[in-house]
Amino acid sequence: MDMPAHPYAGSxxxxxxxxxxxxxxxxxxxxxxxxxxxxxxIVGGGYSGLSATISLLEREHKVTLIEGARxxxxxxxxxGGQIVxxxxxxxxxxxxxxxxDTARFVAGLVNEGGDIIRDRVARYDIACxxxxxNVFAAFNxxxxxxxxxxxxxxxxxxLDNFQMLDRAQIRDHAATDAYAGGMIDHRxxxxxxxxLALGEAAAVETLGGTIHEMSxxxxxxxxxxxPLIRTADGEVEAxxxxxxxxAYLKGVLPNLESRVMPVSTQIMATEPLGADRAKALMPADxxxxxxxxxxxxxxxxxxxRLLFGGGSVYGGTDPKDxxxxxxxxxxxxxxxxxxxxxxxxxxxxxxxxxxxxPQMGRIGDNTYFAQGYSGHGVVGSHLFGHxxxxxxxxxxxxxxxxxxxPWLPFPGGRxxxxxxSVLGAWWYATRDRLGV
Numbered sequence: 001m002d003m004p005a006h007p008y009a010g011s012x013x014x015x016x017x018x019x020x021x022x023x024x025x026x027x028x029x030x031x032x033x034x035x036x037x038x039x040x041x042i043v044g045g046g047y048s049g050l051s052a053t054i055s056l057l058e059r060e061h062k063v064t065l066i067e068g069a070r071x072x073x074x075x076x077x078x079x080g081g082q083i084v085x086x087x088x089x090x091x092x093x094x095x096x097x098x099x100x101d102t103a104r105f106v107a108g109l110v111n112e113g114g115d116i117i118r119d120r121v122a123r124y125d126i127a128c129x130x131x132x133x134n135v136f137a138a139f140n141x142x143x144x145x146x147x148x149x150x151x152x153x154x155x156x157x158x159l160d161n162f163q164m165l166d167r168a169q170i171r172d173h174a175a176t177d178a179y180a181g182g183m184i185d186h187r188x189x190x191x192x193x194x195x196l197a198l199g200e201a202a203a204v205e206t207l208g209g210t211i212h213e214m215s216x217x218x219x220x221x222x223x224x225x226x227p228l229i230r231t232a233d234g235e236v237e238a239x240x241x242x243x244x245x246x247a248y249l250k251g252v253l254p255n256l257e258s259r260v261m262p263v264s265t266q267i268m269a270t271e272p273l274g275a276d277r278a279k280a281l282m283p284a285d286x287x288x289x290x291x292x293x294x295x296x297x298x299x300x301x302x303x304x305r306l307l308f309g310g311g312s313v314y315g316g317t318d319p320k321d322x323x324x325x326x327x328x329x330x331x332x333x334x335x336x337x338x339x340x341x342x343x344x345x346x347x348x349x350x351x352x353x354x355x356x357x358p359q360m361g362r363i364g365d366n367t368y369f370a371q372g373y374s375g376h377g378v379v380g381s382h383l384f385g386h387x388x389x390x391x392x393x394x395x396x397x398x399x400x401x402x403x404x405x406p407w408l409p410f411p412g413g414r415x416x417x418x419x420x421s422v423l424g425a426w427w428y429a430t431r432d433r434l435g436v
Contacts, residue, residue, distance in 0.1 A: 009248075012069035012214050017078055017346035018269035018307065019194035024127060026071070026198045032212040032234035038064040040392060041236045043217050043229060044244030045069075046076035047377065048370050050200040051116065051385025052242055057207035059393050064236055065209060066229065068216035072197030074248050075377055078348035080267060080297045080309045082134055082287045083117060083189040085161070086110045088356040088374035091153050097355070098405060105401055107157035111187055113379030116386055117196065118189075124206065126199030129302040133286035134188030135165070135173045138180050143291050147183040161187040173284045174298075176333045182288075190287035190299045193378065217245075220252050222367035240392050243369040244385070246351045246377070259359060259407060260351040260372045266322045267309035268330075268345040269301065270337065278304035281334060296329050306330070306337070318347040350375050353407060360384055360402040368392070368399075372407075 014020035040056055042049045045067030053063050067073070087110065095103035121130050138144045151162040163184050165173070170182040201211060212234075219230040220241070227241035245252065246260075273281065278300045282288070287299035296310035308330045311319070319325045322345035331338055353359055353372030358380050360370045368388050373380040384402075391399035 009069040009073060009216070012073070014070055014073060014077065014194075015346050015348070016344065017194075017267070018301070018305070018344040019077055019081075019192060021344065022192070022195075022301075022303070024195050024198055026201065028070070029067075029211045029213040032066060032215040032231050032236065034234050036064055036234065036236045038062050038210075038236060038238050040064070040240045040242065041066065041227070041229060041238035042242045042244060043220075044246065044248075045071040045197075045201065045211065045213065046074050046244060046246065047197065047200075047381035048244035048246065048385045048388075049242070050076075050197060050204065051382045052244065052388045053204050053209055053385075054120065054200060054207065055386045055389030056392060057204065057209050059389065061392070063204075063209045064238070065204060065211045066215050066217060066231070066236065067211065067213045068245075068248065070213055071201040071211065072194045075246065075348050075350045076197045076381070077194035078267070078346060079193050079350075079378060080265075080287070080289075081190045081193045081299065081307070081378075082289065082297060083114045083191065083378055084134055084289065084376055085114050085185055085188055085379055086376065087358055087380050088376040090150065091157065092149075093356070102401070102405070104157060107154070107159060109383060109398070111159070111161065112386075113381070113383035114187060114189065116382045117191070117379070120200060120203065121191075121196070124199060124203035126196060126203070128191045128193075128195040128199055130189060130191040130196075131285060131287075132189045133173075133184060133186060133284065134190065135170065135182050135184045135286050135288045137170060137174065137178075137182040137288050137290040139178065139290065139292070140180055144181050146291060147181075151183060161185055171283075173282060173286050174288050174333070175281055175283065178333050179290075184286065188287070192302065217252050220367075222253070223364040225366070227364070227367050239366065241367040242388055242392075243363075243367065244371070244381075246371045246373070246381075248349070253363070256363070256369060256371070259409070260353050262349040263312050263352045263375075264318055264347045264349050265309060265375070266311050266319065266325055266345070266347045267307060268323055268326050268342050270306045270308070271341040271343050273300075273304050273306065273340070275304055278306070281306065281337075296333070298330075305343070306334075322347055350377055355408055357405060357407070358384060358402070359407050360387065360399060362403060 039062035289297035
């Protein structure tokens with residue numbers, strides 16, 4: 001099948017990442033052609049759209065999923081592969097901004113996204129190298145205090161999956177002298193993110209759903225009784241429309257797009273290190289992220305590479321040299337890797353909201369959306385997709401709670417959101433360096 005010129009994805013093919021190079025076999029689904037009528041149309045073949053589609057199909061809805069490029073082409077197929085429970089905004093943020101009842105509501109579901117992933121991997125036999133445990137690493141005493149406070153706050157809401165680690169204990173997870181300690185979430189984990197998305201797409205088709213790839217949406221009428229979306233070669237009219245474009249809406253609905261800012265993050269994969277060397281580097285085979293504002297994150301792949309990510313570029317542009325951007329940080333943690341070949345390096349965008357709270361809502365009567373996971377999209381997208389499906393199936397309880405949370409625009413609007421965010425990042429990075 002020819003791949004047409006694409007408004008945001010080039011040819012629409014996967015970027016040259018480690019994940020694309022090791023993806024499980026998957027068919028290229030047909031482009032949307034002609035007119036289709038369906039019960040629910042979902043735009044976006046990442047985790048949010050896939051999660052909503054599966055939950056709706058399990059409830060016997062007729063669903064058509066439209067993806068502009070390939071399944072998992074965006075953040076869902078490029079991310080760090082870490083199952084980090086919670087939403088980017090911590091429970092203390094929800095309690096401060098929205099009250100204790102809302103914080104208690106969020107606490108009741110912060111582990112649910114990871115549980116949805118594990119359930120689907122088991123139920124649909126998805127081969128994605130799923131492993132347990134993620135670690136938060138602290139560089140100094142202030143970081144340790146913050147982690148301890150987070151553990152105590154989660155425990156106050158009945159969540160007991162965190163355990164503090166001292167300087168010696170964290171070396172079981174990362175063999176570096178850089179950390180003062182950390183904290184492990186026993187209900188976290190990591191996996192091959194693109195293979196998870198591809199396995200979920202296969203589950204969609206097993207359940208009777210329809211997927212169209214290479215079909216970027218160029219128009220959406222969200223205020224009709226039956227919403228309509230249009231691509232270059234076809235259109236879909238549905239009883240209900242769900243928009244899950246996140247950082248890749250690209251002009252289809254400017255008012256929705258302006259609520260978030262694209263931010264790129266980068267990852268690289270070393271050459272295979274061998275089983276012994278990989279185990280010496282990360283003995284427990286968990287994944288690690290540090291707790292700085294601009295953080296590093298890493299884990300060992302199924303074929304014993306170190307996958308190392310970090311950095312942020314506000315506005316969503318790619319750095320000129322990803323390897324150069326990340327190599328110094330990797331070697332500061334693991335100097336013994338000096339001279340190790342880097343086989344893959346790539347970048348991808350996530351959608352950042354000003355409050356770091358994911359956004360869920362409705363446009364008109366029959367169009368729903370979810371976006372703005374702010375770097376915690378692996379679990380947040382699975383959770384929000386499931387909640388969208390609940391709402392469409394008739395239970396609006398959890399949807400209404402999230403949809404009712406106010407959102408704030410970036411100061412200065414679209415013109416100044418990047419310099420504002422860069423200034424804020426500089427301030428927090430300076431505090432991290434000084435340990436204050």
